[in-house]
Amino acid sequence: MKKLLLASAMLALTAGFASADVVRLATEGAYPPFNFIDDKGEVAGFEREFGDEICKRAALECTWTTNEWDSIIPNLQSGNYDVIIAGMSITDERKKVIDFTQNYYPPAASAYVAASADADIKTGVVSAQVSTIQAAYVAESGATLLEFPTPDETVAAVRNGEAAAVFADKDYLRPFVDESNGELQFVGEDVSIGGGVGLGIRQSDTELKGKLDGAISAMKADGSLNALIEKYFGAEGLKF
Amino acid sequence: MFSVCADPKSIEGLTWLSCYLTSGKHLDFYMSFVTVLALLVVTAPAAMLLGFGGAMAARSQFAPLRWIGKLYSAMVRGVPDIVYFMFFVIALDQGLELIKHKIVCRDWAEPIFRGLEFHVCPAAKIPLATASPFTFQLYGFGLAVVTFAIVFGAFVANVLYGAMQAVPRAQLETAEAYGMSHRQVFRRILVPQMWTYALPGLANLWMILIKATPLLFLLSVKDIVYYARELGGTKTQAYEYPHPDWRIFYFLGLLVFYLVMTKLSEIVLGKITAKLSKGQATAAGEALRRAAV
DSSP: OOEEEEEEEHHHHHHHHHHHEEEEEEEEETTTTEEEOOOSEESSSSSHHHHHHHHHHTEEEEEEEEEEEETTTHHHHHOSEEEEEOOBBOHHHHHHHHHEEEEEEEEOOOEESSTTTTTTTTTTTEETTTTTTHHHHHHHHSSSSEESSSSSHHHHHTTTOSSEEEEEHHHHHHHHHHHTSSSSSSEEEEEEEEEOEEEEEEETOHHHHHHHHHHHHHHHHHHHHHEEEEHHEEEEEEEE | OOOGGSGGGGOHHHHHHHHHHHHHHHHHHHHHHHHHHHHHHHHHHHHHHHHHHHHHHHOOOHHHHHHHHHHHHHHHHHHHHHHHHHHHHHHHHHHHHHHHHHHHHOOSSSOSSTEEEEEOGGGGOSOTTTHHHHHHHHHHHHHHHHHHHHHHHHHHHHHHHHHHHHHHHHHHHHHHHHTOOHHHIIIIHHHHHHHHHHHHHHHHHHHHHHHTHHHHHHHTTTOHHHHHHHHHBBTTTTTSBBBOOOHHHHHHHHHHHHHHHHHHHHHHHHHHHHHHHTTTHHHHHHHHHHHHH
């Protein structure tokens, strides 16, 4: 009995040493082309390839997990995973609770999409995803904000008339507009908000931040990041 | 799954549909029905055990035990379930990691609670960072089962307490007159006779439990509601199988599933009720006597 206890304790400790270098990356899985879950059930998209490449360059062993958007920051702080890689824009409000690496996608435009060209985006009902920079912008703009937990519900709201327009990243909305056969169109002006997309990490994980920043700088310097952006966002993707 | 599905963009019609319904994500969807059934199969006995304990405690002669039994029942029935689900999952998870941390990493100098962050040494994480995704899902499922059992156990405790009180005092007195000890009276007379009074309440709770299984979705366990929402949403060309908003079909499917489950449960519970009502002085027993004549 004593030997069994000792053996299992040793196993637990050594297993602990082995786990020291495993970094868990969390993404939302509902935001193509940044991240989505493909039809095989695997995480896919720009951030999947980007994350795998960053981990290779920083010599980290990475595993992927998905988490709902609304609880993605609290779960990072609870220690359920180590990095948020989910199309999260760098904002001062978020910087109060977590830390960000440098951005790996430049500050991109957000746009309104509606079913008709004369939709009232100034005072009507505009849908956006909860806890996003777009939702905060709509709330301050004087329009009535209608929030949804996932991004595709925000577009569905415009299709079924619940909302006059949806306000989200232009890169996310572009495929919906292109494939809608004229039912959806861009309206109003593009708005640039946020400081670009960065990796979210706990404020105390300074060593990890250094490694990730180093890998991102290397990818920017040798052009591989621009190539990856071109692959997933096409010619309209913003480059460094 | 089939070789014709290798290039989904080139097929249409029924072939496309058959490939679509057997894609990897859809197979995960079908497996999630097993997750829901597994939850029911594991939670029901666990809740019954907790409920039994709670009812016995509430009937105890020993005052503090009685208070614990009544408090358990009152607290869980008085607070919305969602609060328990949200609270327990985080609190249990952190609590277990804290305990493991105290055992495994005694010489950890840094503070555990830093501002909003919760830090334990890597060896104390449950599950370990190196564990497989299946382990993570199993752990999440386990936390959900514990939470469901605690919440529904309180309702079961209330039902069983009422049922135990409802057994005619005459029966218990007769048993005592025969010289049975308190424990024997409980085991041989009270518990067998209480089932007929408990069954309507327990049947009701079973139906409520079936309908409460979507709470797994709130606990980030990948259950049928998660997959219905995930698969039903509009899919652009970025996906292998693009399609418009099909959520209504997926949720119709869930509706059918739940209706079938509750109908089957009704039939089975009806049969059990009939069997237990034989010879009882209840309306159901009377109905059986009239039918037999």
